[in-house]
Amino acid sequence: MIVLGIETSCDETGAAVVRRGSGGACEVLSNVVASQHELHAEYAGVVPELASRAHVEALLPTVREALEQAGVGLGMIDVVAVGNRPGLIGSLLVGVGGAKGLAWAMGKRLIGVDHVLAHLYSGVVGREKRAGKGEQGASAKVRACEGAREGEVFPALGLVVSGGHTSLYEVASWTSVKRLGATIDDAMGEAFDKVATIVGLPHPGGPNLDKLARERGANDRAFDFPVSRISTTSLDFSFSGLKTAVLYAVKGVPEDGKYPQRVALTHEQKRDLAASFQRAACRAVVIKIERALEQARARGVEYRALLTGGGVTANSRLRSELTAVGEKHGLNVLLPAMELCMDNAAMIAGLGAEMTAAGMKSDFDLQAVPTASC
Ligand code: KG4
Ligand code: ZN
Secondary structure, X not given: OEEEEEEOOOOEEEEEEEEEOOOOOEEEEEEEEEEOHHHHHOOOOOOHHHHHHHHHHHHHHHHHHHHHHHOOOHHHOOEEEEEEEOOOHHHHHHHHHHHHHHHHHHOOEEEEEEHHHHHHHHHHXXXXXXXXXXXXXXXXXXXXXXXXXXXXXXXXXXXXXXXXXXEEEEEEEOOEEEEEEEEOOOOHHHHHHHHHXXXXXXXXXXXXXXXXXXXXXXXXXXXXXXXXXXXXOOOOEOOHXXXXXXXXXXXXXXXXXXXXXXXXXXXXXXXXXHHHHHHHHHHHHHHHHHHHHHHHHHOOOOOOEEEEEOHHHHOHHHHHHHHHHHHHHOOEEEOOOHXXXXXXXXXXXXXXXXXXXXXXXXXXXXXXXXXXXX
């Protein structure tokens, strides 16, 4: 089965082609992303109207490039998968409209995919295995999805940490997902971006903060920032208290509505703030993962894998902490390849292939929906 994936939920226009074999293994034949970061940089955030207009301009060239790179003609596509929720409504409408048009004109199957759940699939797509000489030629950029075999993965615990979402899921199969918890205020990536602004780092905040915290000599205990637990049983997340703690550490605690005057931060102070913030943010995630494992065990459920995805899974500290949690609890941790952490269409096409293989399809009245499906 060959699937064309389309992703336009926020500020990246993505198109990708994947091939799913009868055994369930899925190869990424191409994965093209046209980013709008420069367009939105001067506004320090995504401007919805600009984003949807840019998607209109980029969609068809991106799809064309993905087909070309995959060496696949439109006629060879079996299914068109599109991220139809959640996201910016104007942006989603462009992708959904484009996908419907292509599928209808070519007489193909259509499948709408939840973008957040597709992030969970990105860790499976990212199981990189360069094809050997005998298979596709030494230079072939073909990736095989390993670990997608149900017995190795399910039931799984799922973690999505992005700029818009921070959630934990119980994943019984690719078509049976239950949300266990979510952020009650800021998403983890949003907190990284806001803290980066407070510390005075340029856009893109999350990756720059990560880089600064990795510098030699960075002290992650220089500031004792709060680690949110919410309650003794909650699987929800909260990052706004941590963000405020960083703000107060930089500007002082406000009195009569005004921040006390502070001298500018030194580079060393910025570095230590970044490292201390990252430590507290990652700790909060690890606590919730261990809590979810414990609660599942009490219900007689033993997770086999930790599926992860979303922009913050590119964070170096989070990646090593998640790996360590996996080792401690005997979990198969599926981290996305770096280029699949951020929004992309390979994860949409991959999950679309799984849903199609499970017998699911969408009608041509498929809607763009701003909210998540679970
Ligand atoms: O998944 P994504 O591309 O978009 C959403 O669906 O939201 O995630 C983008 C988020 C941004 O907040 C960005 O700052 C964050 O992922 N991010 C990082 C890193 N790379 C990207 N946060 C921390 N460390 C990183 N290395
Ligand atoms: Zn995303």
